[in-house]
Amino acid sequence: MADTAVTERPAVPTRTPPDVLHLLNRRAPWLLRHSGWLGPIAVALFAGVLRFWNLGYPNAFVFDETYYPKDAWSLLQQGYEGSWASDANEQILGVPQHIPLGPAPAFVAHPPLGKWVIGLGEYVFGLHPFGWRVMVALLGTLSVLMLARIGRRLFGSTLIGCTAALLMSVDGLHFVMSRTGLLDGVLMFFVLGAFGCLLIDRDRSRAHLAAAVADGADADLVRLGLRPWRLAAGLLLGAACSVKWNGAQILAAFGLLTVLWDQAGRRAAGARRPLRSMLRRDALPAFASLVLVGAGTYLASWSGWFATTGGYDRNWAEHRSGPGPAAFRSWWHYQSEMWHFNTTLTTPHTYQSNPWSWLVQGRPVSMYWQTVPTGQQGCTAPGGCTTQILALGTPFFWWTACFALLYVLWRWFFRRDWRSGAVLCAVAAVYLPWFGFQERTIFSFYMVVLVPFLALAVAQMLGALLGPPGCPPRRRLVGGVAAGAIVLAVMGCFLFFLPLYTAQVIPMTDWQDRMWFVSWI
Template identity: 70%
Template sequence: MALAVEERRETVAAGAARDRFRWWGPVGVAVFAGVLRLWDLPYPNAFVFDETYYPKDAWSLLQQGYEAVWPDNANELILGVPQVIPLSQEGAFVAHPPLGKWAIAVGERFWGLHPFGWRIVVAVLGALSVLILARIGRRLFRSTLLGCVAALLLSVDGLQFVMSRVGLLDGVSAFFVLAAFGCLLVDRDRTRELLRAARAEGGRAGDELRLGGRPWRVAAGVLLGAACAVKWNGLQVLAVFTVLTLLWDRAGRRAAGAWRPWRSMLRRDLWPAALSMVGSALVVYVLSWSGWFASDGGYGRHWADGRAGLSPERTPLVDVPLPQVSMSWVPAPLRSLWHYHAQMYDFNTGLSSPHTYQSNPWSWLVQGRPVSMYWEQVPDGQRGCASADGCASQILALGTPFLWWTACFALAYVLYRWFFRRDWRSGAILAGVAGIYLPWFQYQHRTTFSFYMVLLVPFLCLAVTQMLGAMLGPAGCPPRRRRWGAAGAGLIVLAIVGCFAYFHPLYTAEVIPMSEWRDRMWFTSWI
């Protein structure tokens, strides 16, 4: 008996040690990513790309609950001598929902209208994304090592790094999408455990079992609603992830012995999924407009007052005039919000103004046209420049080239695994790609930018990690095979890390000689 107790204690101690490693490894990579992102965060002391919009909108939300019109010289006032900037009471039309700007406003609440204030929350979310991806990779591949590899790849991707250090919305949206994906993975595992336990008890568990409340799926819906409340591209991800969780339910019921898994899924899981995912997302989205509802000065806040319809001309989903139908039974604030959304839809789908750094989705995976978010030419003798040709200071939203080019091969491998081997892990990764990347191809006429793909980076890292895991080989393969696989996978990871280090000056606006800057312009389309 004493020997059995001692063995049990040793087993428990070994399990506790493994649990610590399951967290210490991911936390260590996340700390590394956080240090990278927070180091010298206030530099440059300037508005980087669309920071000229969102930090000011965030400050307006913090002060008035809605985005206001700013004076033409607002940028100079903000970056100059600190002073009180009078805000207009007039609401400004904005093209995106308010939640991402509320997130930026949290930093401004504590550090003011200053570059550190409007960047800190995005940087923290970027570092937390690394931690979440490590845990996702561990759950997906059943390996803490592979989870940490995926997180390391994310921490050294140039696009995710840049978008974590600027006060833009895309990094916030990427965090919510990735966290929702993680919640769905937890929900899948817990549902499978429930189905297996029910099957072990006998009966037709796969057909008859009601899965009850699923808090992790509700959490995923809440997070995807938050993503939609940052940018509307979260809507496509919500649709794809809802289908994904239903397909997982169907597969789980089949594994539990369901005679008709499709019918069982449709009868038992369809409506609960719609309510927990789409319903909770809708609630979160509407709540994100609370400041606008509570105000009197928000843009279009009182448009519906005295009107019975939704719009005098059209609805946001069709391009032809429709006869007016009285909608007076709908509260006026909701009709005003609907009309506001019609205008937002028109703007977002009709944006076609030429831009120097616009690009087509076909070029995004190979980083054909990265976006220059900040540029300054520094003369010789100033700010440490010691080059007769002068120096350059630039922030280039360029994904680490070796990582993205490796990901192109990894996506082909993942597609093979899903199509021919029915690997559910590959299907999960491809679902993220389908929800984030593919919808952009329908907007060939729209002005689009490659930095939209910051949402895709975690899924590219998972694809590369799955390919590296295949190179490493299964645990039972010959040692020689494992050594060669580990060497090959290690060289790929080192090459990606080295590539990130090489381009690091272009991610942080470091002042470098023009000759070094030209050396990093590998393609003319990057200039």
């Protein structure tokens, strides 16, 4: 019997799939070279289209727009906030000059800078909804661009930075507050900008320290010299305080953060006594850069009040003796009255809430509401329609952020991850002080300042879910699918609630479908 020859099929040479980055570098090197800006700009443009679309609707004062746009117009016209006739409180009369503005001063509970920002839009476009919302929308859009760049610097990944920015661009609270002429969106912009400046200062000061040590200097003795990015942070934090006073607690927390970074930087450079070295050479310049510059910025924001004589309490000290110029003593008395008002306000409000409920969006604020009968404004539903603006954070995003904060806390506590510590510092500075106002009338939309840092926390968690570039491809694939599914779920949730963010006329039954909890009504 003849031997049966076993014929083996020749091996087919396998080809390793080309690396995506390699392909980009070969075919479109400019794209890879500028991805650190192109990606953030693309996300910011997406956010801008959302925020500027039909910005002038509704043609009415939305929630506290009945105060701040009028105050802004007063500042433009006379340098201080004046009183308004009662018939201007609930309607727009068209031409700005037709709205009766009285010369009598009005007591205002917040510093003037946020209203000056709103007033820039009114100066260009007039006193109507688009005019008083345009600057807030612009700052909301720019904050998305800033967050992408901040995330890129913080985590060393354009993908993670753009993911954080994309999540913020589709958060309902950030979206609504970017389309409303209130102060909190302006405050958020300045706080985020200060955080980014301190990150740049951290990187540059460490590079300077490393270069000095490489040249033979003692890490304990190196002086870091002028630090313009920390000065810029002080300017922005002073601007935050000049919008709302809760910027002061953020200034204090960021000041502590930056000097702790200095101490850690000196330790990493080989300093024998990093704490003593930081206290001797970094603490006082940090105080001057943040606190003194911030205080000067705050004082400058009141220049309209000082330059005129008709502002509230402007002449309070004229016939009262005391040290210092009368104008300054009058101003100080005004500050004390603002403090008393802001710390003792307990008037009940339908939409007030407790900070314990804010992270889970337990009680969002209805900023605008109208019932639309069948046959009007395009309503064809038998049960009638409604139109509403609800300051509700995208639920899937905020609920994911609760888990992300736990992950970031774990990273900071057990892994000593400085990036997680930076995010947690910002979260604590923005959020925790509100627990001290259990009796005060407060609202969940204050947390728009928190949104950028929640987005950073979620993006960091999604980056960990994706895995580092060196991990097995199957691990990256599974992690990428999971991370992508979370992002798509957040975007889908935002789209579902979009009618409640933009005052679209929808059937009452559709509105009821979106009221997932009784506390949202």
